[in-house]
Amino acid sequence: MSLQSLSIGVSGLRSHQTRLDTVSNNIANSSTTAFKRQRAAFSEELGQAILGVGRTAGGSNINPSKVGRGVSVASIDRNFSQGSLNDTGIKTDLALNGDGFFVASPKSGAASDQRRLTRAGNFTFNQNGELVTANGLNVQGWEVGEDGTANTGELKNVQFDPNAQSAAKATTEAQVGGNLSADAEAGDTSEISSVVYDEQGKAHNVVINFENTSEDTWTFSVEDPDGVLQDANGGGPGDANGTITFKDDGSVDSISGMTNAYDPDGNGTNDGVSLDWTNDAVQGGKSLGISLRDITQFSGSTTSKFQGQNGNSSGELSGVQFTPEGKLQLNYTNGVQEEEYQLAIGDVNNPNGLEQQGENFFTTTGASGDLQLGRAGRDLQTSVVSGALESSNVDLAKEFSDLIKAQRSYQASSQIITTADEVLNQTVQLKR
Structure with missing residues (x-):
């Protein structure tokens, strides 16, 4: 029986060590853009049957009795609730106000050719005018036609011509x-x-x-x-x-x-x-x-x-900006505004089924469901906020409280092992 207690104590050490690791990771990423806190969920190990269901001589039922064999980690769940939005003043910093993810191109050389999903919108334009993530992956969307409607179909890399000019147009x-x-x-x-x-x-x-x-x-x-x-x-x-x-x-x-x-x-x-x-x-x-x-x-x-x-003179490119619908808008010195691309917003039925890839990226799995693409403010009740970033949803006060509870639970599990060891020692000394 003491040997079983040792095993139970070890299972508690392992499980609460995982909980400590999870809480520590949350605290370490409390300042990571759009980080989503995780939670370790435990489950009881299958117990050892002592008394099964049966009948006594008088015909009454006997309640089943089992002794548990410890604890294990059932899952590591991620809380996808939205973090607060912080103004940065940088037009290429984008945040999603609502559900969904930005869509990035597959990572070069990666084993999977799946598109990457992220809520970390600290993007920049590279030397070719392509909108890229902090890791250099292309942010993807759809081209916008002259009527202002996105040509939803094959995703393309969001980009613009840094040397673009607005042609003169006669007033009609x-x-x-x-x-x-x-x-x-x-x-x-x-x-x-x-x-x-x-x-x-x-x-x-x-x-x-x-x-x-x-x-x-x-x-x-x-x-x-x-x-x-x-x-x-x-x-x-x-x-x-x-x-x-x-x-x-x-x-x-x-x-x-x-x-x-x-x-x-x-x-x-x-x-x-x-x-x-x-x-x-x-x-x-x-x-x-x-x-x-x-x-x-x-x-x-x-x-x-x-x-x-409806006419205008010719003009030079004076700046770019993103609209709440996620459209890339080019502004020219002649007052003309042109919409080039619209960001694609991805979503899945079960966000907790997404597989973490590191660097703030996720990919879909069979558990998450297929990737569904839509437009902010139209297909999804989500808007794109330019000049802001989503902060981590980690609550440090709660994490430190959970850290203390995990530490005490770890100490209690270690005490089980100490007690089981003392019982074994007394059993061995019975022969004397």
Whole structure:
């Protein structure tokens, strides 16, 4: 019996040593980016049967009785609860606010060709403009099309051209909005202007004059001080004029009276005025449509203005940033913003089934389930926080408390061995 006690004591030493190792590892990684604390779970060893289930002479049942054979480590579980997010001010430092993992390329030379998963977002751009982890692995995602939608399919390395430039773009659409005062009297005028761009990125001014002619009726005419625009008949921009009438609710009723109407949707309803660029060789036959449909007529001040236009001059790359959806956005000196890639966010059904690879990486296993890829803020209730890193979720106060308990449990197991040794010694001395 004392020999069994020795074995039980040894099992306690082994198990609590593992617990000590686990707690010590948590404490050592309390400052590791996105580290997830671990916990050693114990289970009782299969006991030795002393009395089995049976019946006495009187027919009553006998309760089964077994003596345990010690303890063993059942599992090392990882707590994937989110750590706090700490601002760093570095745009390439990324943190996930929610579930999921960043996806990195397989490690070169590794036995497994599986993609690596990590929540440690201390990334950088290398000399080729590739987004890489601290260990040099490529962070992966999807290319973003001109419409801003990610082309979800084969994953690619997230990167950009450090020498990228934004090409000049001719203005083909401009929008006018705001209010023409319903309190205006016949003869009252208002003038607005905007910068538009030709195909070479040169800036030109366009001026629109409004004049109130009667109740609910305004005329307008377009002027081009630089002489680069003409109406549909080849006349000057001043020939591009017309009349706007308003409904009782203040919205535009009709835009009429000009020979060069702007009808972008082709429904036969004039939305404004269309002008041709005079240099067809440069502009490639492009025209400039100015929409007036968003103008209103309410009582109060006249606030009409150009609300926007789609042209721009050429520009140099001025910086990069990541949006909450994880899109890599390039910013140019001409004000243009382009989205190049969107980060892929991976998730599994059972995160505790992931296999730890070291260096803050995990890979999937049969226990974790297959890797599921999605987009932050759309497929997953997760957002990407730029300029921040996720801290470890280790609570030092709890870890030190667990360390003390593990130490005492280890001491108690060692005391079992000491006591069993004394019992054996007394048994040996019975022959004397």
